[in-house]
Amino acid sequence: MPKQWVLMTNDDGVESESLLGLGKALADQDLGVVIFAPSDNQSATGMKLNLMKPLPFTHRVDLEEEWFSNSDFVHVYSLDGSPCDTVIAALDGGLDKLMPGIRPSMLISGINLGPNLSQDVYHSGTVAAAKEAGLYGMPSIASSWASFDPEGMEIAIEATVNIVLNCLKVLDLEPPHVLERENRTGKEYLSSWPDIERKDALSTPSNLVLKAFQSGELFLNLNVPPHWNGLYKTTRLGMRWYRNAVKIGNDNSSTFTIGAASIDHTPVESGDCDVVNQSFASLSCLASWPQGHPLHLNPQLLAWILKNTEDGLPIWLNSN
Secondary structure, three states, X not given: OOOOEEEEEOXXXXXXXXXXXXXXXXXXXXXXXXXXXXXXXXXXXXXXXXXXXXXXXXXXXXXXXXXXXXXXXXXXEEEOOOHHHHHHHHHHHHHHHHOOOXXXXXXXXXXXXXXXXXXXXXXXXXXXXXXXXXXXXXXXXXXXXXXXXXXXXXHHHHHHHHHHHHHHHOOOOOOOOXXXXXXXXXXXXXXXXXXXXXOOOOOOHHHHHHHHHHHOOEEEEEEEOOOOOOOEEEEEOOEEEEEOOEEEOOOOOOOEEEOOXXXXXXXXXXXXXXXXXXXXXXXXXXXXXXXXXXXXXXXXXXXXXXXXXXXXXEHHHHOO
């Protein structure tokens, strides 16, 4: 029996080679792997949910035999739903019913074919799944290959496995706050808004960030460039602008095709777009909850998060 389990999903669909390849690489690290992914491509669906609609699921024994024939600790399921549907189905009863006793330490979403940088995080199903896990109190990471050419995907797999292994070192075997609805407010790592009189003094910021990650209030967003230099940088969201995104049908019919013809980039210090362009892997720490929510992160902590170690990993991830 493996020491730790991980839960996986994506938005490219359960048959995605990047999802299955990452799952195999994690299984090779003696981790138990549960894949609970959409049955088909759900790219750019954001946090879409299929409400009040029965969603069929399938045990994909064929994929287990094809990709994981040497492991008894990999389980692959597909769900006819969105990435967020898969996370909710897994965490809110699905795992308990299908695999009683298995408690994943974290969720990994991806590896996405194509970058999820800047405002992409609002539309990405890959990022949405990681955020949804955070809302349920589970530590999570979204991972993306910053190219639409799958060649070289093993680079992203290597970079992702390294981050996941670092995360697992600082996580409990079973996350303590999954499905916990109470006792998550009032933590020092959370924003004091609307109490503008309170002055926050972050006594141990590294430990506070770690606690926020362990509780799901913060999740990671990894983007790996095709010409990765082997190093990481901790980043914030950068600035990029999609231009000429709408095309109208030649027959003047009322059809539109949305997809940018060009992307403009505005340089930002420590921006994810910027470091990916410099051949670093970008690792952003994002808040799971929106600004103004009682569980939104302390703004001072969000600024402190940008501190790196020499190898570019977040200081808090090496704190233990």
